[in-house]
Amino acid sequence: MNLTSNRSRAYKVLSMIILFVLAFLFLFPLYWIVTGAFKTSQDIYSTTPVFWPSQWTMANFAKLFDRRSAPLFQLGALVGPTVPGAIRWLVNTVFMAVAAMVLTCLTASMAGYALAKKRFVGRTLLFSLIVCAMALPKQVILIPLLKEMSALHLYDTLWAVIFPTVGWPFGVFLMKQFSEGIPGEILEAARVDGASEARTFFSIVLPMVKPGVGALAIFTFINSWNDYFMQLVMLASSSNYTISLGIATMQAETSIDMGLLMAGAALAAIPIILVFLVFQKYFTQGITMGAVKG
Amino acid sequence: MAKQPKSTMSRALVRRETISGYLFLLPILIFFVGFVIIPMVICIVNSLTDANMNTQGLGNFVGLTNFIDLWKDKTFREALWNTFVIVIVSVPAVCAFSLWVSSAIYKLNGKLLSAFRCIFYLPVVTGSVAVTVVWKWMYDNYTGVFNYVLKSAGLIEKNINWLGDPKYALGCIILILFTTSVGQPIVLYVSALGNVDQSLVEAAQVDGATNFQVFWKIKWPQMMPTTLYILVITTINSFQCFALIQLLTQGGSGTNTVMYYIYYTAFKLTEKAGHFGYANAMGVILAIFIGLLSALQFKLAKEK
Numbered sequence: 001m002n003l004t005s006n007r008s009r010a011y012k013v014l015s016m017i018i019l020f021v022l023a024f025l026f027l028f029p030l031y032w033i034v035t036g037a038f039k040t041s042q043d044i045y046s047t048t049p050v051f052w053p054s055q056w057t058m059a060n061f062a063k064l065f066d067r068r069s070a071p072l073f074q075l076g077a078l079v080g081p082t083v084p085g086a087i088r089w090l091v092n093t094v095f096m097a098v099a100a101m102v103l104t105c106l107t108a109s110m111a112g113y114a115l116a117k118k119r120f121v122g123r124t125l126l127f128s129l130i131v132c133a134m135a136l137p138k139q140v141i142l143i144p145l146l147k148e149m150s151a152l153h154l155y156d157t158l159w160a161v162i163f164p165t166v167g168w169p170f171g172v173f174l175m176k177q178f179s180e181g182i183p184g185e186i187l188e189a190a191r192v193d194g195a196s197e198a199r200t201f202f203s204i205v206l207p208m209v210k211p212g213v214g215a216l217a218i219f220t221f222i223n224s225w226n227d228y229f230m231q232l233v234m235l236a237s238s239s240n241y242t243i244s245l246g247i248a249t250m251q252a253e254t255s256i257d258m259g260l261l262m263a264g265a266a267l268a269a270i271p272i273i274l275v276f277l278v279f280q281k282y283f284t285q286g287i288t289m290g291a292v293k294g
Numbered sequence: 295m296a297k298q299p300k301s302t303m304s305r306a307l308v309r310r311e312t313i314s315g316y317l318f319l320l321p322i323l324i325f326f327v328g329f330v331i332i333p334m335v336i337c338i339v340n341s342l343t344d345a346n347m348n349t350q351g352l353g354n355f356v357g358l359t360n361f362i363d364l365w366k367d368k369t370f371r372e373a374l375w376n377t378f379v380i381v382i383v384s385v386p387a388v389c390a391f392s393l394w395v396s397s398a399i400y401k402l403n404g405k406l407l408s409a410f411r412c413i414f415y416l417p418v419v420t421g422s423v424a425v426t427v428v429w430k431w432m433y434d435n436y437t438g439v440f441n442y443v444l445k446s447a448g449l450i451e452k453n454i455n456w457l458g459d460p461k462y463a464l465g466c467i468i469l470i471l472f473t474t475s476v477g478q479p480i481v482l483y484v485s486a487l488g489n490v491d492q493s494l495v496e497a498a499q500v501d502g503a504t505n506f507q508v509f510w511k512i513k514w515p516q517m518m519p520t521t522l523y524i525l526v527i528t529t530i531n532s533f534q535c536f537a538l539i540q541l542l543t544q545g546g547s548g549t550n551t552v553m554y555y556i557y558y559t560a561f562k563l564t565e566k567a568g569h570f571g572y573a574n575a576m577g578v579i580l581a582i583f584i585g586l587l588s589a590l591q592f593k594l595a596k597e598k
Contacts (some may be wrong), residue, residue: 022395023410023413023414026413029417029428029473030416032431033420036428042363045437047436047442048442049438049442075371088531106321109324110318110322111318111321114318118311118318123315129327132585133326136529136581136584137530137534137558137581139552139553140556140580141330141334141337141577143560143573144337144340144537144555145329148328148332163328163329163376163578166322166329167325169322169326172326188320199319222419223412225421226419228421229534229536244422244424248540251427251430262427262429265427266424268423269419270419271470273420274417276416276419279410284481284485286480288481289483
């Protein structure tokens with residue numbers, strides 16, 4: 001008895017040590033980005049890696065912001081003040097992620113409610129189609145999608161990235177899971193009281209699936225922010241780039257200027273990490289709910 | 295609505311439900327049909343034609359020629375093989391790793407638990423481009439940390455050109471993919487472990503079962519649905535690693551994959567440049583491949 005408890009204590013200590021080492025290794029790339037962004041070029045090109053910057057410098061950021069300039073925004077005839085290209089990329093990325101998030105949350109919560117609570121012809125078929133489509137990698141439909149976007153004159157606009165994201169059916173699946181939990185009696189009561197469908201949805205259903213919407217919102221925001229592949233294929237001109245695409249392009253142009261690339265990577269990663277940390281609770285919930293009854 | 299027998303629902307009610315159901319579905323259907331289903335159908339149709347970049351409309355029907363050409367295409371076979379290797383190596387590794395981490399952290403106190411969960415999720419949030427760029431530096435032949443650390447530890451004598459050497463490149467890519475894949479499975483396993491029926495565990499412990507036995511006989515079967523879901527999402531995720539390959543090796547050093555080859559065929563200047571029919575045929579094969587794998591995983595899990 002004593003032996004086993006000693007052994008299980010030893011195992012616990014050992015597993016904690018391993019966990020901390022792993023955590024350190026998982027954090028290291030991020031640490032390397034952030035410190036690298038502030039390192040001087042001597043530190044960066046040293047063959048003995050410099051683990052703590054010998055001197056902190058803003059030179060990399062200065063270079064990053066110096067590279068290209070673009071108007072801050074363009075809305076029809078309205079053109080914003082000229083800013084560094086990287087800032088415009090950030091603005092584009094935020095716009096794209098927010099638009100994808102709002103559209104996804106609205107359409108998916110409506111659809112999820114209908115699939116969970118309405119009995120109509122073709123419901124099962126539609127739901128199976130949605131589940132199957134979730135497994136499809138986007139590369140498969142890349143070319144038809146591209147042709148479609150140019151036919152719709154959406155190629156090289158952020159909408160060409162936003163719309164396919166909204167069409168991706170994970171959100172519907174997630175919101176269906178959340179909507180299953182709405183008690184039928186409440187909906188029945190609303191109908192007896194003569195509430196319209198729209199009213200029932202907005203004042204009864206939506207408040208009840210709020211955690212689901214929160215989860216989906218943060219999930220879509222992060223995914224859309226990081227969906228490099230779609231951005232690469234759909235966006236062509238530099239003023240329409242997102243931050244990820246901008247950095248990838250810089251990488252292709254100046255693959256050896258690591259300081260510049262780290263500054264760019266930091267600019268791309270830090271905002272989204274902050275968003276993640278703030279809304280972490282919803283995120284965990286969403287991931288878990290998406291899997292229930294998967 | 296509580297499940298009612300169909301007969302008690304009046305016909306008017308059914309019609310009302312159907313109409314309102316589809317009205318609620320309309321917005322998502324526009325996006326889903328427009329930007330997922332229609333492209334998928336065009337992809338399948340197109341894979342049977344000789345369409346290229348300049349073709350207006352669908353192109354000429356050529357039957358299965360594209361598929362036969364693909365089978366003869368050595369680059370494609372290599373890409374398919376590499377894709378297969380990535381999936382076969384990374385999926386079990388991700389599952390085993392996240393299961394171990396989750397079982398080590400799920401009993402920790404709230405703050406520490408969420409800190410660990412967060413740290414393992416960070417590489418996903420950081421974004422594929424930022425992650426790739428920093429790993430490229432870490433793998434660098436001259437200024438990279440990997441060579442420095444391994445050399446200091448005496449494990450290697452000369453610097454290794456990690457991404458340029460076909461012996462290592464695919465492994466290096468799988469390692470990055472691994473670190474960006476374990477976040478979600480850990481979250482899922484932690485919650486599944488928390489939901490395991492505690493009375494069964496206690497009963498087994500009273501009967502003198504070891505921790506090991508409790509895990510395999512009680513917890514593991516109860517977590518089967520979670521494991522299945524993790525297998526499926528990790529498989530899909532592994533298929534989709536595109537940024538890593540495009541930014542690190544451009545498919546060189548024996549790291550070409552089907553995803554990258556589709557992109558390459560459609561947009562880069564090769565003898566097959568702009569052969570959309572050809573690229574779409576690859577898309578169809580990829581979709582079938584994934585479909586079969588997912589079906590297999592479901593079947594295996596059901597049998598257990």
